[in-house]
Amino acid sequence: MNLLVATDRSFDSCLKCTACSSSCPVAAVLPDFPGPKQCGPDGERLRLKSRDFLDVALKYCTGCKRCEVACPSDVQISDIIAQAKVKYGEDKFRLREFLLSHTDLMGALTRGSADLVNKLTGTSVVKFAMDKTLGIDRRRQFPAYARQSFRSWYKQVEEKQHIYARQISYFHGCYVNFNAPELGQDLVTVLNAMDIGVKLLAKEKCCGVPLVANGFHKKARSHAEFNTRACHTALKQGSECIVSTSSSCAHMLREDYPAMLGQSEQQVHEHIIFITRFLSHEFQLGNKPEMKPVRLKVGYHSPCHLIRSRGVLHTLNILREIPGLELHQLDSNCCGIAGTYGFKKENYTTSQEIGQPLFDQIEAGEFDYIVTDCETCKMQIEMSTSLQVLHPVTLLAMGMSRGK
């Protein structure tokens, strides 16, 4: 099969304006990274001649998509780069990429041994070993695994969900299920208070973001098919829509699945919504949970993928509805972790340098908490600053519990 044929031809519209390159957080700190223009639309034209023109520097792209936000020509720069790595690169199985990207598998394997795994990945011996053998930077903190998964907690409240007039389905994703079931619980609390019942999909698989980022495209595609089918069934069984509390999962499900699977399932993908978009719409219609003043000063960090999917406004809208909240919007600055990217040893420094202006602003702000929609941004900020990071939904739930 001739690989040298363009699959995504959006690069043809590139005007060579370099707006993308001047907004790339990696290019700003890493001189070896030629930037989105050269790696994306420029490079693709060369790679169509021969795979010999593939630059190794492509691996430094975090996939943050800030370049795509800047582009006036709708060039899918970050997708072009991600695909190029797979299409023209040499197929090599790498254990580290496998471990980091198979988040659902890793979560399932640790079930029942969460405490042990947490302790292990926290110890310096294990960290040292992972650093040396896998190239996972030892300075990284791993997200802790929860003792009870969200799905198994949910069984307690499942029955009750039928009493609400309206039903929606919740795509919890790997992070909520294995690492942060509290966020899922908060969501159930908030939605129930708005007279909406929460269902889960019969089964769900990792949305595929880490798989794509690490070159497991085939696998990602099969996950996309599986999840699309599950969403389809949920809609048929009366859910109004499917919500996600992760800005990255939501972006993948809503914006990238159609590109992977074609337009045939458009109906389904259109009904997948990031939670704050859903909530802000409900709030506007007057369906709001009751809250009492929280008296907190928070800084809001906008995640790259939420910017790309034009969702920041909705999060700001719902945060503004929390009484007593002193809300500060932090400068738009990538935190640097970019999913699994920052876990890789060779990226650690770049990752931290990208985020440094953000960390400085956070430390100087005298905030009680930082708020953000993305779980990996949360990991990065908690590791790199002294502050704790909350999800907007958690903050809403806090407002409600103070009200009770």
Place this chain on the structure above:
Amino acid sequence: MRRMEADVVVIGGGATGASVFRDCSLRGMQAILVERGDIASGTTGRNHGLLHSGARYAVTDSHSARECISENKILKQIAGHCVEATDGLFISLPEDGLDFQQQFMQGCADAGIHAQELSPKQALQLEPAVNPALIGAVRIPDGTIDPFRLTSATILDAREHGGALLNYNRAEGLLIEQGRVQGVRCRDLRNGEQFEIRCQAVVNASGAWCHEIMEYADLSVDMYHSRGALLIMGHRMNGMVINRCRKPGDADILVPGDTVSVIGTTSTHVGRDELETLEVTADEVKTLLQEGSKLAPSMLDARILRAYCGVRPLVAESSSGGDRSISRGLVAIDHGEQDGLPGLVTITGGKLMTCRLMAEVATDKVARLLNISVPCETASRPLPGAHLPEPIGRKMRQGQSRYRLPDSSLPNSIAGSAVYRHGDRARSFMQEDDHHNNAVVCECEVVTRGEILYAIETLNARSMSDLRRRTRVGMGPCQGEMCACRVAGLLASQQENGDEVLGSLQDFVNERWKGIRPVLWGDALRESEFSYWVQESLLGLSSLQPEGKAEDNRDLYHEL
């Protein structure tokens, strides 16, 4: 008047003249090449760049077919950095039927062209860009050829063997004494100075203009000037050459050339007074797109970079028939034998890819005139740079990394592009730690500062357009929007006359516009607006022009 001396003067710096220049130099003659413009600025720089396998002529012109396949094999050997052995397909569409395919296979077999019949499915797998409606396909050893690089490398070799290149010098007359051609009267077009070159033989390789040189000696030839238009697509849409398996017609070849694909051609007869005014018409663009998209349907929504046309220097053998029935074979005339005027040899007709053979035939005639018996070596001697680096590391599959600088840690896109264009000569301008010279000047085609300087110092580039021909600077999607001014700055740093550089910058920009105008819609239109904004509103290009020229430039923009 200034006088020079040489054994041979070659008039015309296209592929043909360059090859004669090389052949003469390799056989030990002192040769001078006189070209009124830049090298490859005639038809050589305005063709399709197809390294014919000969299959196109297999049914209609078996002699040409044989010439092609033989030269095809030679060029792959001696000019690895100027050609790409992509292979090609001859596809049959439902409207063509499969009858021609049978004749075609037979013709290829007769001419010794390896042809392999494929099922539509196999063809689509090899070349996904091909029209999925095809009902049959044949694979043949077509390739692509970069005319600029071929000419440039050929001239470099001649110069390294003692030849002298005089570009921007026009031949204005022949010195005829005692019934022999004894030299050429020339004019340096940059300062207007006239001079003479005395020599023992003159080779007229001025292509579509060769009748003009003959007229200096009151001779004439019945030229048939056939004009062809082509479109350049924004990226390389196809990996293999795609042809229609039927009698040759309009827009039936899609050639992948470097980073682009080129669809062509059309064919119309033009008078000799029209040779200098070549503009592509709207009708031609329409035909090219309509017919071209039958080869590769995705062409309809792909970006078109520009349009151009060239004139085939065909010699009419008889006055019957359209131009495609005139032989594409070479025409070599020893005017001593034919017209009783010794000392003049004319070589024309033929094709870009038969330039070496044409030169061999012409040089044999010259050698006879000069009593030189050194045999021709051009078929076996590689051009400068043609040794592409061998793949390093045992694990790499053959042909997998042709475009790499061995042991280099430079990015593949940068080192690879240099090697792609200059073969192993890339080493002479690309050093590992020379960050300054490895800086990329033209981002679309990845041309570095070092490569620009190399083209100025070693490849005789004098103007912006000369640099474009030698390096591809300004040939990518932005058509010089980003790099034109950077390159002009570099050129100015190497030349004393700043006004001349400004003039050449203006010529360059205008020449880019000329090619874009016929396809000014969609992405080309957006790009043009942006270019205008960058070059005019931001950099004030026309206000920088030398006095008097500023007005012209503004006119051009207003026409848009």
